Amino acid sequence: MKTFEDLEFKDFVVSYNSGVKSRMMFENGYGISVVCTTSSYGGSEGLYEVAVLDSTGEITYDTPITSDVIGWLKPEQVTEAMICVQNL
Secondary structure (H helix, E strand, O other), rough: OOHHHOOOOOOEEEOEEEEEEEEEEOOOOOOOEEEOOOOOOOHOOOEEEEEEEEOOOOOOOOOOOOOOEEEEOOHHHHHHHHHHHOOO
């Protein structure tokens, strides 16, 4: 299983929003987007926001994991979300 430690973060700057982001697709066709930016949920506290991605790499709100993004996550909580997505 892939975990937080497997994510490769890149700097992210758009307009007033800056921070880091990473995306990873899994063998089951789903993926995850992880960000920590000045405007993400928890980003100002150094926490992460996660979104589930569909097979085209677009955010999907139609999974049993969440119907929205998940914010204010610590790295170990990001790993938990990643494992859930990999188990879909």
